[in-house]
Amino acid sequence: xxxxxxxxxxxxxxVLENRGELDLHxxxxxxxxxxxxxxxxxxxxxxxxxxxxxxxxxxxxxAAKIVSALPNDPAIAKVEVAGPGxxxxxxxxxxxxxxxxxxxxxxxxxxxxxxxxxxxxxIEFVSANPTGPLHVGHGRGAAYGAVVANLLxxxxxxxxxxxxxxDAGRQMxxxxxxxxxxxxxDCGEALPFPSNAYxxxxxxxxxxxxxxxxxxxxxxxxxxxxxxxxxxxxxxxxRELHIDALVAxxxxxxxxxxxxxxxxxxxxxxxxxxxxxxxxxxxxYDEWFSERRLTATQAVDATLQKLREAGHLYEKDGAIWxxxxxxxxxxDRVVIRENGQFTYFASDIAYHMNxxxxxxxxxxxxxxxxxxxxxxxxxAAVRALGIDPARLRVLLxxxxxxxxxxxxxxxxxxxxxxVTLRQLRNEVGKDAARFFYVMRKSDQHMDFDLxxxxxxxxxxxxYYVQYAHARVCSVFRQLDERGWERDIVSGMNxxxxxxxxxxxxxISSLSRYPEIIEQAALQHEPHHLVHFLRGLAYEFHTYYxxxxxxxxxxxxxxxxxxxIAAVRQVIANGLALLGVSAPETM
RNA sequence: GCGCUUGUAGCUCAGCCGGAUAGAGCAUCGGCCUUCUAAGCCGAGGGUCGCAGGUUCGAGUCCUGCCAAGCGCGCCA
Numbered sequence: 294x295x296x297x298x299x300x301x302x303x304x305x306x307x308v309l310e311n312r313g314e315l316d317l318h319x320x321x322x323x324x325x326x327x328x329x330x331x332x333x334x335x336x337x338x339x340x341x342x343x344x345x346x347x348x349x350x351x352x353x354x355x356a357a358k359i360v361s362a363l364p365n366d367p368a369i370a371k372v373e374v375a376g377p378g379x380x381x382x383x384x385x386x387x388x389x390x391x392x393x394x395x396x397x398x399x400x401x402x403x404x405x406x407x408x409x410x411x412x413x414x415x416i417e418f419v420s421a422n423p424t425g426p427l428h429v430g431h432g433r434g435a436a437y438g439a440v441v442a443n444l445l446x447x448x449x450x451x452x453x454x455x456x457x458x459x460d461a462g463r464q465m466x467x468x469x470x471x472x473x474x475x476x477x478x479d480c481g482e483a484l485p486f487p488s489n490a491y492x493x494x495x496x497x498x499x500x501x502x503x504x505x506x507x508x509x510x511x512x513x514x515x516x517x518x519x520x521x522x523x524x525x526x527x528x529x530x531x532r533e534l535h536i537d538a539l540v541a542x543x544x545x546x547x548x549x550x551x552x553x554x555x556x557x558x559x560x561x562x563x564x565x566x567x568x569x570x571x572x573x574x575x576x577x578y579d580e581w582f583s584e585r586r587l588t589a590t591q592a593v594d595a596t597l598q599k600l601r602e603a604g605h606l607y608e609k610d611g612a613i614w615x616x617x618x619x620x621x622x623x624x625d626r627v628v629i630r631e632n633g634q635f636t637y638f639a640s641d642i643a644y645h646m647n648x649x650x651x652x653x654x655x656x657x658x659x660x661x662x663x664x665x666x667x668x669x670x671x672x673a674a675v676r677a678l679g680i681d682p683a684r685l686r687v688l689l690x691x692x693x694x695x696x697x698x699x700x701x702x703x704x705x706x707x708x709x710x711x712v713t714l715r716q717l718r719n720e721v722g723k724d725a726a727r728f729f730y731v732m733r734k735s736d737q738h739m740d741f742d743l744x745x746x747x748x749x750x751x752x753x754x755x756y757y758v759q760y761a762h763a764r765v766c767s768v769f770r771q772l773d774e775r776g777w778e779r780d781i782v783s784g785m786n787x788x789x790x791x792x793x794x795x796x797x798x799x800i801s802s803l804s805r806y807p808e809i810i811e812q813a814a815l816q817h818e819p820h821h822l823v824h825f826l827r828g829l830a831y832e833f834h835t836y837y838x839x840x841x842x843x844x845x846x847x848x849x850x851x852x853x854x855x856x857i858a859a860v861r862q863v864i865a866n867g868l869a870l871l872g873v874s875a876p877e878t879m
Numbered sequence: 880g881c882g883c884u885u886g887u888a889g890c891u892c893a894g895c896c897g898g899a900u901a902g903a904g905c906a907u908c909g910g911c912c913u914u915c916u917a918a919g920c921c922g923a924g925g926g927u928c929g930c931a932g933g934u935u936c937g938a939g940u941c942c943u944g945c946c947a948a949g950c951g952c953g954c955c956a
Binding site for chain 1: 881882883884885890891892893894895897898899900902903904905911914915916917918919920921935936937948949950951952953954955956
């Protein structure tokens with residue numbers, strides 16, 4: 294409809310130009326938008342205001358001219374010039390209520406569109422290091438990424454969801470070490486636990502399982518483990534040096550084979566746990582992409598070679614640097630350390646190249662906002678590889694600050710003191726958690742109140758929307774109990790009986806749903822959908838309180854039932870995109 | 880110190896490429912259940928859109944400065 298009005302306006306402007314009443318060579322972009330106020334009709338344009346200066350006449354005068362030049366359209370009931378020079382369009386209600394028929398026909402697919410058809414989009418989200426269970430900070434990225442993926446799919450894109458598994462690098466070695474030390478404790482060895490190691494309970498669990506599995510095969514006396522080590526922080530030493538030395542000790546005592554077994558035991562257990570956790574949260578992936586695979590397939594070497602050939606690498610202080618500064622970064626970055634090892638950044642460049650090589654038109658990274666300083670260097674790398682950086686989009690998600698009532702909760706992975714995503718789900722439920730996480734704009738700080746999310750009361754917005762759905766279901770149950778028949782066809786033929794303001798408002802909202810999906814998808818802003826659903830639920834509840842649906846007048850009853858069935862369908866569709874259930878009873 | 884982000888009602892937040900009188904939920908106050916679920920509805924109060932300039936027909940929205948908060952500034956990942 295919007296497009297239709299816009300082309301009508303183009304026609305009108307063309308007419309005026311031909312008549313010589315308007316001398317413009319402008320191609321105004323999208324210029325029609327939904328009216329914010331029902332008094333202003335259904336759609337509004339401000340072209341007259343925008344063009345008045347160039348046309349050298351008063352906006353209202355120009356608006357009147359444009360209106361007079363508009364082609365006839367049966368879908369438009371009334372056009373008026375208002376305010377300083379807005380043109381308001383009032384749609385023909387008889388035609389607008391056809392959306393109810395459309396919703397009935399399209400069912401769960403209503404709202405989908407084809408904007409992204411034929412385009413492949415890659416979306417990577419969460420990608421937490423497999424060094425421990427997911428916490429509530431990851432939850433927001435998980436919920437957000439999953440919903441953006443759903444929205445893009447509904448907009449016609451071919452979506453590939455991916456979790457990048459950081460299964461290489463120092464943090465993983467520290468995890469392996471942590472498990473081994475707990476294992477040694479379990480064997481009866483007494484030795485201090487580094488201040489820097491992972492001290493969560495899950496580490497002990499994995500260690501105990503390992504002990505059952507391998508017996509004492511990985512056991513060494515405490516003094517052999519600790520001899521000649523640099524001291525830990527608690528003894529006045531450097532904790533980083535201490536823990537790196539311990540990792541080296543583990544490798545040398547256990548040898549390659551056993552160390553890999555230890556390492557994999559931790560990785561597999563934690564990865565399995567993360568996968569299960571996300572699954573229970575309704576978050577699924579098409580692929581779990583291993584960082585180690587990149588190094589194993591020489592992908593990092595190949596990528597660096599490509600950068601070298603393009604003249605983006607140089608050597609300084611014994612290290613290899615990527616000249617990212619001339620591509621918009623603050624400074625150049627090391628890709629190969631003095632000791633010959635790749636930096637994390639190097640494998641990340643290779644990972645991005647790999648994504649584009651797989652043929653995706655658009656690549657989306659959902660990252661925690663604390664990584665925003667990392668964005669320019671990745672963009673620089675993409676550009677250096679000859680890829681249009683506009684094809685890469687980094688979406689930043691702010692951490693949620695967790696409260697329990699007024700009490701602010703602190704968390705830190707290393708110390709093991711954090712609220713896990715699983716605990717959150719257990720406490721507030723999947724629906725409330727998903728809803729809360731995407732209720733706010735993702736790049737905004739947000740306060741997540743556990744007490745509120747868990748509240749079984751009207752304070753909790755998730756129930757408000759679900760309740761509207763359950764209420765419609767309840768009406769249909771009542772219909773059955775009374776032994777009344779529902780005639781859908783008759784209802785469709787009598788939609789023009791829906792003349793009440795509440796009914797018109799609902800119909801207008803229903804017709805907006807596809808636009809909301811498209812907007813939320815293209816802007817990667819799921820919160821628009823949440824706000825829309827709250828508004829739709831509100832319009833339904835107020836309608837419910839004002840008018841009886843199950844009336845004696847059968848044509849009217851059938852028309853109303855078709856309307857509320859459409860409302861139920863749209864709420865169910867919207868909640869499905871959010872990953873929230875649509876209960877039939879509450 | 881430099882960079883990025885944010886500042887809207889008592890609280891949590893919307894505000895769609897600059898548009899008409901700045902909105903919602905919660906909280907507060909007052910009403911509505913013999914009638915389809917009261918997890919609901921109706922109504923009231925509540926604002927210098929951080930501050931000061933600027934751009935123009937028009938600024939919460941764009942620009943500059945200042946104030947405040949968060950985050951980032953490793954041969955960590």
